[in-house]
Amino acid sequence: MKPRPPVTSDASKAVTPQSLRKQYEAGAIVEELVTASGLSYGTVLNRLHDAGTIMRTSWQTRRMRQNPQARRHLAARLRTLYEQHGATLTELATAAGETRRGARRLLIEAGGTVHTTQQTLRIRAAARAAERYKVALSLRARYEAGGTVPELAREHSYSVATVYRLLHQAGTRMRPQHTHGPAHDPRKRP
Structure with missing residues (x-):
C-alpha cells in the first residue's frame, strides 16, 4: 500500500518561501509567520530554509526590533566598507561591535555578497x-x-x-638632469 501524500490547501501553497523570507527579514519571528500563514512551525522553517534565509537568534531579533532603522543604516555602512574599501569580515565585526557571523548577516541583509579571500x-x-x-x-x-x-x-x-x-x-615628461661638474663644451670630446 502506498502512503498518501499530505493534504495541502490552496492557501498554504500560496505562501511562498520568498514571501516568508521577506517577512522574516523585516523582523517577523517564526511564531508570527506560523500564525499569519496557517502553516505548521516545521513547514515555515523548511520554506525559510528553501529560500536561503539566514536565521537570527532571539537576542538578534530583540535587538533588531528595538531600532530597525539603525540596523539598516549599520548594514548599509558595512556593505560600503566591504565592497568599496575591501574590508574583511573581521574588520566589519570590529566596526559593528558584532561577531564575524553577525557582521556577515548584516552584510547579507544589506544586499551584499560575501567575497572569497x-x-x-x-x-x-x-x-x-x-x-x-x-x-x-x-x-x-x-x-x-x-x-x-x-x-x-x-x-x-x-x-x-x-x-x-x-x-x-603618472606619465610625467622629465626635465633634463643638470650636470654639477665643471662646465664643458658638448662639441669637445674628452
Missing part, C-alpha cells in the same frame, strides 16, 4: 593602486610646477627612487 585581496590591491595613482598625479603636478625630485621626496617622506617611479607611472 582572493576577491577581497584583489579589491584591496585595486584600492591601493588607485591611491598610489592619486599620489603620483599630485607629484606630477608639483613637479611640472617646478618642484625637484629631491624636494618632493623630502616633502612626502619617500625615497628619490620612489618619487621617480611614481612620476613615471
